[in-house]
Amino acid sequence: MSKFFCYAQDNESLLKSGSRAVNAIRVGGDKSVTHRALILASMARGVSSIVNPSLARDCMATIAAFEKLGVVFEFSSGMKKLKVRSPGFEKYAKYQGVIDCCNSGTSARLLMGLLAGLAGRVHFLTGDRSLSSRPMARVAEPLKKMGAEILLFDGDRLPAAVAGRALSGIECVNDRLSAQVKTSLLIAGIMASGTVTVVESIRTRDHFERIAPLFGVNIISRMTRRGNEVSVKGGAFPVPAKVTIPDDISSASFYLVLDALCSTVFGKNQRVRLGGVLVNETRDGLLRCLSECGYDICHSRKLRLGGEDAADLGVAGRPAGVCEISPLKIDSRERVVSMIDEIALLALVLAHARGKSVISHLSELRVKESDRLSLVAGELNKIGARIRVRGDSLVIEGVKRLRGGCADSHGDHRLAMMLVIAGLLCEEDFELDGCECVSTSNPGFFEVLDSMGFRFSIQ
Numbered sequence: 045m046s047k048f049f050c051y052a053q054d055n056e057s058l059l060k061s062g063s064r065a066v067n068a069i070r071v072g073g074d075k076s077v078t079h080r081a082l083i084l085a086s087m088a089r090g091v092s093s094i095v096n097p098s099l100a101r102d103c104m105a106t107i108a109a110f111e112k113l114g115v116v117f118e119f120s121s122g123m124k125k126l127k128v129r130s131p132g133f134e135k136y137a138k139y140q141g142v143i144d145c146c147n148s149g150t151s152a153r154l155l156m157g158l159l160a161g162l163a164g165r166v167h168f169l170t171g172d173r174s175l176s177s178r179p180m181a182r183v184a185e186p187l188k189k190m191g192a193e194i195l196l197f198d199g200d201r202l203p204a205a206v207a208g209r210a211l212s213g214i215e216c217v218n219d220r221l222s223a224q225v226k227t228s229l230l231i232a233g234i235m236a237s238g239t240v241t242v243v244e245s246i247r248t249r250d251h252f253e254r255i256a257p258l259f260g261v262n263i264i265s266r267m268t269r270r271g272n273e274v275s276v277k278g279g280a281f282p283v284p285a286k287v288t289i290p291d292d293i294s295s296a297s298f299y300l301v302l303d304a305l306c307s308t309v310f311g312k313n314q315r316v317r318l319g320g321v322l323v324n325e326t327r328d329g330l331l332r333c334l335s336e337c338g339y340d341i342c343h344s345r346k347l348r349l350g351g352e353d354a355a356d357l358g359v360a361g362r363p364a365g366v367c368e369i370s371p372l373k374i375d376s377r378e379r380v381v382s383m384i385d386e387i388a389l390l391a392l393v394l395a396h397a398r399g400k401s402v403i404s405h406l407s408e409l410r411v412k413e414s415d416r417l418s419l420v421a422g423e424l425n426k427i428g429a430r431i432r433v434r435g436d437s438l439v440i441e442g443v444k445r446l447r448g449g450c451a452d453s454h455g456d457h458r459l460a461m462m463l464v465i466a467g468l469l470c471e472e473d474f475e476l477d478g479c480e481c482v483s484t485s486n487p488g489f490f491e492v493l494d495s496m497g498f499r500f501s502i503q
């Protein structure tokens with residue numbers, strides 16, 4: 045297990061010694077969009093091309109799964125381009141072994157939808173210890189209603205045996221507001237007879253709906269009095285496509301928050317610019333919170349990539365340097381859904397606010413890669429924050445500056461990266477156990493921090 049160390053003096057003097065020119069940071073393709081592109085390209089018979097794919101370990105788990113089914117992947121241009129050559133989902137190679145989804149909930153849940161529709165085949169899905177403790181019945185139960193046979197360990201966990209069947213359409217309510225559940229059912233719906241409709245009271249991330257038409261799959265989304273209704277009609281199979289993935293907004297958020305907090309803690313920021321980042325209102329809740337806290341978030345050079353909008357993002361420095369953070373009360377499920385992977389980072393920002401903040405509706409955080417709800421509070425408190433868990437809420441009393449000391453990632457990549465950012469801002473030295481897990485979503489994380497001039501060591 046690797047340890048991250050940083051020494052308070054080093055980073056304070058970096059910021060105080062004047063701003064360095066930091067080139068536009070590229071964080072690499074969005075992980076959620078890449079998973080969807082990989083799946084559609086692997087279903088389509090022929091050759092597809094994915095430009096700027098995410099190189100996250102989670103996406104590599106999806107690639108490895110399809111390799112077992114006979115799909116060939118070829119990276120080129122320094123891993124910036126990926127060619128996908130597939131026999132088409134109806135002609136996958138027979139594979140009786142185990143498909144290991146490693147740490148990736150998106151791989152496990154989305155692949156379950158695909159495997160459920162491969163009639164006459166049985167496949168086995170497994171994952172690492174963290175993934176094997178996460179709930180899977182939320183996907184398996186509606187797939188079973190479509191006709192699949194799925195056996196889960198303990199009724200809700202991996203490993204899973206998935207017996208593909210001829211599926212039929214259903215209407216299903218996405219009551220947990222999980223984009224993975226919605227997407228899994230839509231993938232299964234492509235192979236079903238009839239129509240699959242997913243109804244959600246709040247629109248969850250809609251990347252599949254946006255990218256599927258580029259692969260020739262028509263998805264109908266409409267707002268009704270029940271909320272967002274998304275349908276796919278079975279039988280229109282994906283065809284090969286060439287798509288470009290925008291950069292990952294969740295990975296970009298770590299550097300934006302670091303830069304923003306530098307202006308608050310050190311009175312100066314580096315005005316980093318993150319290039320070509322996905323901007324989608326089902327994902328940008330954190331940006332809106334940063335604006336409400338008092339930061340000036342700049343969007344420039346707007347583009348369209350992979351059916352999505354993208355832009356360069358940055359945090360403007362304030363004329364006086366320091367930004368005092370306004371506390372927030374977040375009591376809307378919709379807002380939480382739009383930043384579900386950024387709640388740990390928001391807690392870090394609000395831990396520096398002047399006053400008390402509350403973020404509610406966080407029960408889903410208990411079933412992420414760790415019990416992120418308890419651990420965000422527990423680990424930040426170890427280094428001087430004042431955060432309480434109250435039911436499914438975080439209650440955060442702002443402090444002027446975090447103290448420093450030791451923290452642990454518990455193998456959760458988003459917790460690890462948030463704690464590293466916290467550590468770079470601490471008043472005293474900081475160390476983090478288990479920092480290698482960052483590559484689950486962001487393999488270039490430490491290189492970018494290094495290019496920004498931050499000093500740290502990893503042992």
Ligand code: S3P
Binds near residue numbers: 076079221227249
């Ligand atoms: C994801 C959906 C979210 C998110 C995860 C990726 C996706 O999970 O937390 O990191 O790609 O669909 P839920 O569907 O469990 O909310």
